[in-house]
Amino acid sequence: MTATRIDGKAIATDLRATIAIEAEKLIKETNVVPGIAVVIVGEDPASKVYVASKGKAAKECNFHSVQHTLADDVTEETLLSLIGDLNDDPAIHGILVQLPLPDHINESKVLNLIRPDKDVDGFHPINVGLLTAGERDKAMVPCTPAGSLILAKRVLGNLSGKNAVVIGRSNIVGKPMAALLLAESCTVTIAHSRTKDLPDVVRGADIVVAAVGRPQMVKGDWIKDGACVIDVGINRIDAPERGEGKTRLVGDVDYDSAAERAGSITPVPGGVGPMTIALLMANTLTAARRSAGLDDLDYASMLS
Numbered sequence: 593m594t595a596t597r598i599d600g601k602a603i604a605t606d607l608r609a610t611i612a613i614e615a616e617k618l619i620k621e622t623n624v625v626p627g628i629a630v631v632i633v634g635e636d637p638a639s640k641v642y643v644a645s646k647g648k649a650a651k652e653c654n655f656h657s658v659q660h661t662l663a664d665d666v667t668e669e670t671l672l673s674l675i676g677d678l679n680d681d682p683a684i685h686g687i688l689v690q691l692p693l694p695d696h697i698n699e700s701k702v703l704n705l706i707r708p709d710k711d712v713d714g715f716h717p718i719n720v721g722l723l724t725a726g727e728r729d730k731a732m733v734p735c736t737p738a739g740s741l742i743l744a745k746r747v748l749g750n751l752s753g754k755n756a757v758v759i760g761r762s763n764i765v766g767k768p769m770a771a772l773l774l775a776e777s778c779t780v781t782i783a784h785s786r787t788k789d790l791p792d793v794v795r796g797a798d799i800v801v802a803a804v805g806r807p808q809m810v811k812g813d814w815i816k817d818g819a820c821v822i823d824v825g826i827n828r829i830d831a832p833e834r835g836e837g838k839t840r841l842v843g844d845v846d847y848d849s850a851a852e853r854a855g856s857i858t859p860v861p862g863g864v865g866p867m868t869i870a871l872l873m874a875n876t877l878t879a880a881r882r883s884a885g886l887d888d889l890d891y892a893s894m895l896s
């Protein structure tokens with residue numbers, strides 16, 4: 593079997609275009625312009641790239657977008673006071689603090705100060721609780737798992753009764769992914785670094801979500817015939833075949849061997865990554881719509 597390649601990049605482009613149209617409609621009908629504030633502390637090159645692409649996507653979606661860049665020796669107090677101002681600013685519907693923060697700043701103190709209804713990353717304990725309690729319609733859902741779910745549903749349709757194995761138990765990806773799959777009535781296993789006989793656990797999965805951070809760890813002979821494989825991992829490895837000192841990005845799944853067994857699989861790059869930014873835009877539009885008293889849109893059903 594050769595797997596269908598799930599083109600996350602194309603689906604994310606489609607989703608961003610839908611969001612841009614819906615933002616335009618919202619502005620015309622209510623005068624509410626979706627607003628997002630991205631806060632970055634320090635000069636981490638990878639963080640700067642992420643923040644720049646989020647700002648660009650926001651502009652393309654017709655949003656009001658502001659960036660606050662703080663020096664890496666900024667005090668925690670100054671950062672908390674900025675979050676307080678953004679919480680009170682009616683032009684801002686979504687607040688995102690780019691992680692990681694410098695060591696002298698208490699990350700959870702900062703994230704917990706963000707108003708839950710403006711928490712477009714979905715990391716606030718209120719949003720974690722709502723998602724876990726099955727109240728997704730009131731929660732802000734973390735972007736990477738929400739994007740991964742859209743990709744799985746596009747190829748599989750109804751997920752009810754499917755065996756799903758999520759490898760990784762982080763708060764950002766693994767745990768919310770498991771909560772989303774459970775809400776779709778999957779039978780969910782969360783595997784992690786202490787799981788015994790991981791290949792065997794994965795062999796029982798109709799849906800595999802790999803969020804580990806270990807390059808090409810999941811091998812083809814772990815994959816059940818026809819399974820849907822969602823590779824969240826982003827790992828940079830040496831690529832001497834491209835020239836001296838060159839590198840390339842790979843996922844947590846060994847794509848070539850897994851594609852021989854899987855029914856469908858996301859590539860890295862071009863799979864889950866672009867969906868994450870698109871879902872950040874979707875969450876911002878959702879926050880703006882909720883502020884105007886409007887219902888949530890079902891983005892997955894609006895894609896072409």
Ligand code: NAD
Nearest residue numbers: 736760761762765784785803804805824825826864865868
């Ligand atoms: P994390 O380091 O917080 O969590 C990794 C998890 O993997 C842990 O729960 C750990 O128990 C588990 N693990 C580690 N070694 C294992 C092993 N040998 N067997 C089984 N489980 C093991 O990472 P994270 O933030 O969840 O990110 C995971 C990966 O996803 C990383 O590569 C990260 O770069 C990527 N990521 C991608 C996006 C995206 O937009 N595509 C977003 C977030 C994270």
